[in-house]
Amino acid sequence: MSSDYNKGYRSVYKLTVHIVFVTKYRKKAISADILNQLKTIFQETLDKWECQLLEFNGEPDHVHLLVSYKPEISLSKLIANLKNG
Numbered sequence: 001m002s003s004d005y006n007k008g009y010r011s012v013y014k015l016t017v018h019i020v021f022v023t024k025y026r027k028k029a030i031s032a033d034i035l036n037q038l039k040t041i042f043q044e045t046l047d048k049w050e051c052q053l054l055e056f057n058g059e060p061d062h063v064h065l066l067v068s069y070k071p072e073i074s075l076s077k078l079i080a081n082l083k084n085g
Helices: 032-048 075-084
Strands: 006-008 011-013 015-022 052-059 062-069
Touching (some): 032 052, 032 075
Antiparallel strands (some): 006 011, 052 062
16 A cells, blocks of 8 residues: 555545535635735644644635545544634
C-alpha cells in the first residue's frame, strides 16, 4: 500500500474531505486579512481534533478547505466545530 495511507490498529485509511463555507447571499465579505485570520482559526481547530489542513483557499464570498481526518471523528461534528471556531 502507498505510504500516504494512515494506519490504525487493524485498519488502513485515508479520509479526505473538501469543505466549502459560503457567506450568506454570497455577499463579498472576506478580505485578505479576514482570510488569513480564518486560516489560523481553522488550523487551530483542526489541530485540536488531530486533523490536517491539506489546502486552504478563498474568495471574497467563500472559503475552501481540504481536510484529512481520522475515522473516529464524526464529519458532522468536525464541521460544526469549524463553524463555531
